[in-house]
Amino acid sequence: MSDTAIRTIAARARGVGKTYGAGDSATVALHDVDLDIRAGSLTAIMGPSGSGKSTLMHVFAGLDSASTGTVLIGDVDITHLDDDALTLLRRRSLGFVFQAFNLVPTLSVFGNVTLPFELDGRKLTDTESAWIHELLARLGLGALEQRRPHELSGGQQQRVAIARALAMRPQLIFADEPTGNLDSRSSREVLTLLRDLTREYQQTVILVTHDPVAASHADRVIFIADGTLARDVPASDPKTLSDIILDLEVRS
Numbered sequence: 001m002s003d004t005a006i007r008t009i010a011a012r013a014r015g016v017g018k019t020y021g022a023g024d025s026a027t028v029a030l031h032d033v034d035l036d037i038r039a040g041s042l043t044a045i046m047g048p049s050g051s052g053k054s055t056l057m058h059v060f061a062g063l064d065s066a067s068t069g070t071v072l073i074g075d076v077d078i079t080h081l082d083d084d085a086l087t088l089l090r091r092r093s094l095g096f097v098f099q100a101f102n103l104v105p106t107l108s109v110f111g112n113v114t115l116p117f118e119l120d121g122r123k124l125t126d127t128e129s130a131w132i133h134e135l136l137a138r139l140g141l142g143a144l145e146q147r148r149p150h151e152l153s154g155g156q157q158q159r160v161a162i163a164r165a166l167a168m169r170p171q172l173i174f175a176d177e178p179t180g181n182l183d184s185r186s187s188r189e190v191l192t193l194l195r196d197l198t199r200e201y202q203q204t205v206i207l208v209t210h211d212p213v214a215a216s217h218a219d220r221v222i223f224i225a226d227g228t229l230a231r232d233v234p235a236s237d238p239k240t241l242s243d244i245i246l247d248l249e250v251r252s
């Protein structure tokens with residue numbers, strides 16, 4: 001494969017399997033998964049409960065090890081990294097957004113967003129500081145930089161979490177049910193924002209969700225059923241996506 005082709009892939013799974021436990025109690029959560037995530041895209045992962053969505057995300061993020069196969073983040077094979085190297089990779093190259101926001105209550109908006117640099121043991125450069133202010137302004141948080149999380153709405157808190165995930169300009173951002181705690185209007189705002197940010201800043205986002213409306217904001221939707229990739233479809237409306245989910249649930 002040419003260098004250009006490799007650069008356009010942000011993450012890659014090859015023959016990835018994951019088995020929990022052993023012997024009679026073994027559960028095969030993923031089986032022989034091949035998946036390329038294009039750089040600058042928003043990819044949604046959907047599937048029935050227990051189909052392996054979280055496991056796939058954890059294996060991609062190096063939070064859990066694959067039992068078989070390889071996972072590449074950029075051109076780094078993370079299946080052969082030790083724990084220290086994985087921790088550094090997660091801190092510098094990956095961003096996370098969770099349903100529960102996970103903001104530090106005692107820190108301001110600015111403190112929360114710059115926490116990744118703090119954890120990395122370094123001060124912001126002028127360029128990074130300018131980027132954070134640009135990002136906060138872009139996310140409509142410019143006037144709220146000194147507020148604490150409890151002084152913000154749910155949608156605003158999730159935008160702070162998105163800003164924090166983007167702060168280090170990671171190669172890949174994982175969003176696990178990011179709108180699970182938001183009303184429909186805030187959900188739409190957050191999802192539109194995630195999609196626009198992938199375009200404006202060529203960020204790559206993997207969105208794990210059971211919500212067809214959320215997944216309809218993605219450029220591509222991957223369906224998992226029983227630990228294998230069942231369908232791979234381009235951007236679709238919520239009705240099309242929920243029909244596919246219903247079909248997979250009937251079969252499983």
Ligand code: ADP
Nearest residue numbers: 020027029047048049050051052053054055056
């Ligand atoms: P999803 O996120 O799609 O609901 P998961 O990835 O959480 O699915 O789970 C996939 C399968 O693996 C399920 O059968 C689940 O019970 C099993 N599983 C997940 N985590 C563990 C674990 N830590 N130990 C044992 N089995 C697990």
Ligand code: MG
Nearest residue numbers: 050053054055
């Ligand atoms: Mg899950």
